[in-house]
Amino acid sequence: MTFTSKLLAGAALLSLSFGNTLALAAAPDAHATEARFDASISTADQLAWLKDFSSAPNHVGSPHDKHNAETTLALFKSWGWDAHIETFSVLYPTPISTTIEMITPQHVTLGGQEPAVPGDDTSSNTAGALPPYVAYQGDGDVTAPVVYVNYGMPDDYEALARRGIDVRGKIVLARYGAGWRGLKPKLAQEHGAVGCLIYSDPANDGYAEHDSYPRGGGRPENGVQRGSVQDMTTYPGDPLTPGIGATADAKRLTRETAPTILKIPTLPISYADATKLLAGLEGPIATGKARGGLPLAYHYGGTGAVTAHLAVKSDWSMKTLYDVIAMMKGKTRPDEWVIRANHRDGWVFGASDPLSGHGAMLSEAKALGALAKSGWKPERTIVYASWDGEEPGLLGSTEWAETHAAELQRKAVLYINTDVSERGFLGAEASHDLQHFINQAARDVTDPETGVSVLDRQRAHVLADDFDTGGGEAAEVKAAKAGGDIPVGALGSGSDYSSFLQHLGIPSMNLEFAGEDASGGSYHSIYDSFYHVTHFDDPGLVYGAVLSKLVGRLVLRAADSDVGPARYADMAGTIARYVGEVKKLADDQRAKDLSREELSAAGDFKLGSDQTDPTIAPSAKPTTPLIDMLVLEKASDRLMRSAASADAVVAKADMLSPAARVKLDADLRGIDQLLLDPQGLPSRPWYQNMIYAPGTLTGYGAKTLPGIREGIEQRRFADATAYVAKVAAVLNAYADRLDMAVKDAGK
């Protein structure tokens, strides 16, 4: 499901910290183990698995999805793993019929399956494939005028309102991008629209950056992006079983009462189809960042000039998920689990998403199996998982995590996730106490295109990109300039780490390579194929092998090291930065509010606008108050000091007595669960992590200190104040535990 251009969008990636080096840098025999591991990684294997797994449609409920589960199970077993398939029963809609027609100014039938492309063999073999649709939209049949709403995000609706355009009773036409797909129909229905069309604009994943497929990897004019629109910002997983596993006998909601299923019919379309609708629209013209890359003026429309008929009817039956779970028992710490997973289901052939990452995972499992056969055994238990049903809403991972929640909170020390991964630069998002751990591994893997380490290439990319784009003050640029660790990004959502991090408080990471590929152009279409991946995204799967080597080191080191992989000062320093951000957010928003009120009172918005296309003042909003954050600043400040002390103790753990070391390890294990608040976030109790959440208005994009930050942004100022106290409380609990560990170690 993940499709990150985080790396390219310059989001934070990889905090200079305080110099203590954990015992994670591999010891000499660990180096030898890692070398043997590397020797088992085969791009030929990965190419063969990719070809086989992507040979037929493999969405939830398809025969080939089940077949791939069985193949995966057989592979794990053949490599000596203790593996099984765990099933869940979930509500998963598939289309019975999808209808899109332009009614006025003339009748034109739109939509339908994407056409075959020469050279791409699977593209002509779409029997059994899902047509373009979005899962968990609201079935319905509507005919209404079409309104172009740009990305369909909140600022777009504000812009529409300032032009006097209203979407009530209309079908909105939104382009993909700027926020998660599912927010587009959700915001549309909240604004009174009766239907929603989402199209792929060539400015976003087409000819603006690549030649159209198959000349290049860019999305062709008839390509369509499928996807889920389930309201996963409320909770992910099976809509009927929030917070519990979707086992056979689980107590279920009904489809009608499930809050994560949307209400209005919604379909995705190609830009060839969108062009036909856009061409006839009337009214004000969207310019600048409000327009896409099609060769016409983007009118907002909303008049009767262009009306469309949109109808969706779905099969809402229950489907079976097939998660493959494989375990390699730890010899000294079997009840400490290092979990590594990737999903296996795709929207159609899923070669890039998810099979690029899944193949890298299989390579690691094979190599670990070979190590085990040659005598090596992990200290901790290693768990590999091949999730089903990620695409419709992280179903397989969420149901498994909910089913095994208590055990996971007791045993899981780390969750490593991958998903789409292609050619290019390392993109890493993680719990920030894992930052140094990731940097150390990236230091020890060679980038195949340049011969330097993955870390050095990442550092060069951050610095060169900063130079070329005019110089920024982003955390990763400062860190790269100082020569320290490259900061990792915060985890939002869009792949299977969500339950582990945000519901259970398990330290998590998500890794990918990207930046030299064109996988955006095939994303969630029939063109996400073996041909596309091997021609445009990662020819020879060279970076598939690099991903295996990087993740393999992380698994081996996490499984075998004496102490946990965390460096607490990185977490504390990053949280201190977030505290600074939310303070600045409140200050800046207040200043902007005061300015807006002044200009509105003076009539300056109206006077200052083009009178041929007048824009009225932004709507009145409650003024952002001064918010007292002292308790939070104190807690963050204290945490910085406690973290530095704890890191100093951990760095010298090998000088402790064995008993003291055991005590230290026990004190620190599960510490990240102290960042949970059992009441969760406002209106979404499933999300318990007070540091990281997917933004309710960003979807995949992370919001850090979400209770506070979204309270301010969404003007729920009482919530913001309440969560200042809650966040301060979890930070103090975390610091208490660090202090206890330091004290215990000194005994």
Added chain:
Amino acid sequence: MTFTSKLLAGAALLSLSFGNTLALAAAPDAHATEARFDASISTADQLAWLKDFSSAPNHVGSPHDKHNAETTLALFKSWGWDAHIETFSVLYPTPISTTIEMITPQHVTLGGQEPAVPGDDTSSNTAGALPPYVAYQGDGDVTAPVVYVNYGMPDDYEALARRGIDVRGKIVLARYGAGWRGLKPKLAQEHGAVGCLIYSDPANDGYAEHDSYPRGGGRPENGVQRGSVQDMTTYPGDPLTPGIGATADAKRLTRETAPTILKIPTLPISYADATKLLAGLEGPIATGKARGGLPLAYHYGGTGAVTAHLAVKSDWSMKTLYDVIAMMKGKTRPDEWVIRANHRDGWVFGASDPLSGHGAMLSEAKALGALAKSGWKPERTIVYASWDGEEPGLLGSTEWAETHAAELQRKAVLYINTDVSERGFLGAEASHDLQHFINQAARDVTDPETGVSVLDRQRAHVLADDFDTGGGEAAEVKAAKAGGDIPVGALGSGSDYSSFLQHLGIPSMNLEFAGEDASGGSYHSIYDSFYHVTHFDDPGLVYGAVLSKLVGRLVLRAADSDVGPARYADMAGTIARYVGEVKKLADDQRAKDLSREELSAAGDFKLGSDQTDPTIAPSAKPTTPLIDMLVLEKASDRLMRSAASADAVVAKADMLSPAARVKLDADLRGIDQLLLDPQGLPSRPWYQNMIYAPGTLTGYGAKTLPGIREGIEQRRFADATAYVAKVAAVLNAYADRLDMAVKDAGK
């Protein structure tokens, strides 16, 4: 010639100053005069003149251009002015033949006259019209591979070099925008290209903002922008007579020795034609700001895949210019001239450019004539001028100014220019001592669309735009927030003020209304027509009348006020800002140099780039040294104090004895000429003004403190240091004169 989107581009427009109010706010009887003036302004007149003047092609040398001169002369005479036509003989090339063909991958004939458009009557009447071409390119006949160079500006060539692409021996395809048209072939020939094509990309003046003509005012797919590519940044005017008038017996250069004529064949084309060339290009893809709005991936090309044949043959004969000069003698100060002008020649029908501004000027002249007939006479002499030959290179104004240079430097107190003017917000660029004068007039004219003053509307526009674009610290925003005068922009080039300001040192201004029009879409094409102007740019010429009222006030107040219109603190404060800018420029450029050197040495540019499309390090450049600017800072600081003292004396001028007042006026008259240095700017001695010049790499865009600023930017550091001293010297001379005036007034 001017086509400013300065207003829209957010360039500085209209400095809070020190609160002295000159005697420029109209006295009671002046108010009555201005009211009578306003009553004579007629949009019906302006519509009739626009219809007549734009009825046939009116470029230099055309029968209708001469006819319009004679009509203008007759009108002035009919209104009681002392008017005559003054002629000059200039080298002005017109095409004999223009050829553009795509040779590979297939033969396609491109180019030729623009097609008629339904509804636009004159568009089907192009007999005698110039075909698409650019004046003063270099005739030639070449066949070569085509390379897309984005805007063809220096940073584009740097980007090409970093991709390993070279334009030597090739034909460059540049899009209009980002810098003046003439720089595109000039930089192309400097980089070794053999030909240059310039096309209008729809991202810049087409469907990105407007429906295509005639549905809207945006440039249609077959629209082409003509223009001059004469190297006017060296000197404007007739290429054969730099610095002297192109009179019958002037000593002339030859065409071969004239440095402002370019060397390589160059033609402008439509985006329909450009698309045919772009579609076949190979090689790396230009993305982000390097691409335009056409529906394809913009490859850089340069391989043999696309070759073109480009040939231009011109008639290089001498042509006659017809400047119409009309005078109304001042009753008490006949040897003090207030000059107001607009050009009259167009590229084809020229309805917007220049007849929109020319019609407003005629309205003023008629109204001033009516005032004179009713008994009012100006104190100073008023000179109105209708320039010919502005389009090919400011020919009419430059030759007149050069011919009458000594008299103008003795007599001219002010030069007011207009050119294209349409519907919307006031855009004002001027010598900064005129800032308060312009603000006062804008305060006293009502904006017809909103009913508030032109100044209040401008202020609202600055504030609302700043709010919507995220908040800036631009000088005009600060001033607008503080409620003070809105800063005026600096004058570069692109219209007829250039000789007056930059060669002769006469205080000048250029005024326009813009921001609600679509005149960019017809600019320099056959579609710049009565139909286009009255449908899209200024229906009813409502703003034509506003321009007349605004300029009329400026003319009346400048002609009749006791003391000159200057407020010196505005000049001094603005120059202090420029001094801060050039210091920051040097510091920032040095920091960037050091960063580039460090990253280059580490190999980070190569490592950090996409290896599938590698970019090498930027070329090595001399490191920007630390430049001592203390003498300049001291001079600027002194000028601030001297200006404040002088303004205080001027503000109380009515309390001085008549003799002291005469002395004060005499001391201050011509003071702006002290900002000239007779040696001029490096490599362009014609440009003598040390404060304002068109940038050698921006063309129309102003460079302030150009000797220093361009010395730094272009790494001529010895020049930068030398011009620090020269600028300090002219500022000290200016301050000396102010100090003398203060001293004399105190006697």
